[in-house]
Amino acid sequence: MEFRDLSRADGTSKWLGKIGRWAFSILIPLVAATLLFFVIRAKLRGEQLPDFVIFIEAMGFVVVILAGTWFLVRGVREHRESEERYRQMASHIQEIFWMLDAESKRVLEVNEAYETITGRTRRSLLDSPTSYEEIIHPEDRVHVLARLDEATRSGRLDERFRITLPSGDVRWVRVHGFPMRNAAGRIWRLVGTAQDVTGQKQAEDEVVRNLRIAETARAEADALQKATLALTQDLRMDSVMEALLRSLEELVPYTLARVIVPEGGPHLLALGEREIPERPQASPKYRPGHPLTLIADECPFLKTILEEKKSVLISETNKEKDWQTFKGHTHLHSWLSVPLKASGEYLGFLSIGHADPNRYTEEHLRRAELLSIPAAAAIQNARLYSTADMYASELQKRLVDLEEAETALAEVRWSRTSSDDRFEKVFRSSPVPLTITTLREGRFVDVNTAFERRYGYTREEVLGRTVHDLDMWCDPADRMFMTEQLRQGVAVRNRITWLRSKSGEVKLTSYSADRIHFAGQACVLAVSDDLPEFNQRKAN
Numbered sequence: 001m002e003f004r005d006l007s008r009a010d011g012t013s014k015w016l017g018k019i020g021r022w023a024f025s026i027l028i029p030l031v032a033a034t035l036l037f038f039v040i041r042a043k044l045r046g047e048q049l050p051d052f053v054i055f056i057e058a059m060g061f062v063v064v065i066l067a068g069t070w071f072l073v074r075g076v077r078e079h080r081e082s083e084e085r086y087r088q089m090a091s092h093i094q095e096i097f098w099m100l101d102a103e104s105k106r107v108l109e110v111n112e113a114y115e116t117i118t119g120r121t122r123r124s125l126l127d128s129p130t131s132y133e134e135i136i137h138p139e140d141r142v143h144v145l146a147r148l149d150e151a152t153r154s155g156r157l158d159e160r161f162r163i164t165l166p167s168g169d170v171r172w173v174r175v176h177g178f179p180m181r182n183a184a185g186r187i188w189r190l191v192g193t194a195q196d197v198t199g200q201k202q203a204e205d206e207v208v209r210n211l212r213i214a215e216t217a218r219a220e221a222d223a224l225q226k227a228t229l230a231l232t233q234d235l236r237m238d239s240v241m242e243a244l245l246r247s248l249e250e251l252v253p254y255t256l257a258r259v260i261v262p263e264g265g266p267h268l269l270a271l272g273e274r275e276i277p278e279r280p281q282a283s284p285k286y287r288p289g290h291p292l293t294l295i296a297d298e299c300p301f302l303k304t305i306l307e308e309k310k311s312v313l314i315s316e317t318n319k320e321k322d323w324q325t326f327k328g329h330t331h332l333h334s335w336l337s338v339p340l341k342a343s344g345e346y347l348g349f350l351s352i353g354h355a356d357p358n359r360y361t362e363e364h365l366r367r368a369e370l371l372s373i374p375a376a377a378a379i380q381n382a383r384l385y386s387t388a389d390m391y392a393s394e395l396q397k398r399l400v401d402l403e404e405a406e407t408a409l410a411e412v413r414w415s416r417t418s419s420d421d422r423f424e425k426v427f428r429s430s431p432v433p434l435t436i437t438t439l440r441e442g443r444f445v446d447v448n449t450a451f452e453r454r455y456g457y458t459r460e461e462v463l464g465r466t467v468h469d470l471d472m473w474c475d476p477a478d479r480m481f482m483t484e485q486l487r488q489g490v491a492v493r494n495r496i497t498w499l500r501s502k503s504g505e506v507k508l509t510s511y512s513a514d515r516i517h518f519a520g521q522a523c524v525l526a527v528s529d530d531l532p533e534f535n536q537r538k539a540n
Contacts, residue, residue, distance in 0.1 A: 137162035155179030241272025261348030456502035
C-alpha cells in the first residue's frame with residue numbers, strides 16, 4: 001500500500017513539474033510580448049520611456065532567450081534519451097521491430113533482431129528498403145505481398161510464412177502489423193513485429209505427423225483385425241484366398257496379387273489371384289493359363305526367391321536381372337513379396353505388383369509382412385480343413401458301407417438262423433439215420449433219432465466220442481478212404497460198407513457223406529441206410 005502511495009505521489013510530482021514547465025514557457029514570452037507592445041506603442045507616439053522600463057524590457061528579452069534555449073536543450077536531450085531507450089529496448093528484444101511507409105512499402109526502421117533472424121545485415125535492408133520481399137519464400141511471396149498491400153488499407157497484418165536464409169535454410173516467421181494514422185485519420189505508417197516461430201512450427205508439424213502416424217496405425221490395426229476375422233470366417237481354400245486378397249487391397253495398393261505355393265519339385269501354383277480392376281463377371285473363372293503354373297528351373301529370378309525365403313521390394317522391375325523370365329508378371333513395374341510361414345513351415349510367398357514404377361515403400365512391405373502372419377495360418381488351416389474334409393468324406397463312405405455290411409450280415413444271420421432251424425427240423429425228423437462227425441477225428445457232434453433206433457445208441461452216449469471209441473467201422477480203411485475223398489472235395493455217394501451196432505450186430509450199409517462246416521469246424525454229414533433184402537443177398 002505504501003509503495004502504491006509513493007508511486008502515486010511521484011507520478012503527481014512529475015505531472016505538476018511538466019505543467020509548471022509548460023506554464024513558465026508560455027508566461028515568459030507573454031510578458032516579453034507585452035513589454036515589447038508597450039515599447040513599440042510609446043515609440044509610435046513619440047514618448048520617452050524611462051530607463052528602468054528599457055532595462056526591464058531588455059532583461060525580459062534576455063530571460064526569454066535564455067529560457068527558450070534551456071527548454072530547447074532540454075527537449076533535445078529528452079528526445080535523445082527517449083530515442084536511446086527505444087534503441088536499447090529494440091536491440092535487446094528477440095523479435096524484429098519494423099516500420100514502413102504505407103504508400104511506398106519501404107522500410108523506414110528495423111532493429112538488430114533482423115540480422116539474427118534473417119541472417120542479413122540491418123544496413124542492407126535500410127540501404128535497400130524493399131529487399132525484404134526477396135527473403136520471403138518463393139511459394140509464399142505472392143500471398144504475403146498481397147496481404148501486406150491489403151494491410152496498408154485495413155491497418156491489420158497477421159501472417160505466418162517462410163523466409164529463406166543466405167545459406168538456403170528455411171525459417172518460419174509470424175508477422176503482426178498495426179497502423180499509424182496522420183491528423184486526417186489516413187494510414188501513413190505500418191509498424192509491427194516479426195517473430196521466429198520455426199521451433200513452434202516444427203513442433204506443430206511433429207504433432208500432426210504423430211497424429212497421422214497414430215491414425216495410420218489405427219487404420220492399419222483395424223484393417224489387420226478385419227482381415228484376420230475374414231480369414232477365419234470360412235476355412236475353405238477359395239474363401240480364404242478371396243478374403244486374403246481383398247483385405248490386402250486395404251493395406252497395399254496393387255494391380256495384380258497372387259499367392260504362389262510349391263507343388264512338388266520345381267513346380268509352383270498360383271493358389272489365389274486377383275487383378276485390379278477386376279475382370280468382368282461374365283469372364284470364365286477357369287480360363288486358359290488360370291490358375292498360373294510356374295517352373296522354378298525356367299525362371300532364375302523365381303528360383304532365387306524360393307531359395308532365400310525372405311521379403312523383397314523392387315521399385316523398378318525393368319532394372320531387375322532375369323525379371324522377364326518371371327511368367328505372368330512381366331507387365332508389372334513395381335513388385336514386392338513376403339514369405340508365408342506357419343509353424344516353421346514355408347508355405348510359399350505373397351506376390352504383389354503394380355503397373356506403375358516406384359509405387360512401393362518400406363511401409364508397404366511392412367504392412368504386407370504383418371498380413372502374411374494371419375494369412376499363412378489361414379492357408380495352413382484351410383489345408384488341414386481340406387484334409388479333414390476328405391477324411392470325413394471317406395469316413396462317411398466307410399460308415400455307409402459298414403451300415404450296408406451290417407444290414408447284409410443281419411440278413412445273412414437271419415437267413416442262417418432260419419436255415420439252421422429248418423436243418424434242425426429236417427435232421428431230427430428224418431427217417432434215415434443221420435450223423436455229424438468231425439472230419440479229422442470222427443468225433444460225434446450230433447445224431448438223429450433214426451440213428452438211435454438203427455444202432456441202439458442214445459444220443460447222449462455217442463456225443464463227444466469217436467467212431468473208433470465205439471468200434472463202429474468194421475473196416476477202418478473204408479472210413480480212411482472216404483475221409484480222404486472228402487478232403488479233396490469229392491462227395492461220397494452210396495458207398496457199401498459194414499457198420500457195427502451197439503449190440504455187436506454187423507449191418508450192411510449204404511453210406512453217403514458230404515463235407516460241411518458246422519460249429520466252427522470241418523465236419524462230415526453222413527447218411528447210413530439199410531440195403532434192401534435182395535441187395536443184401538446180392539451183396540453177400
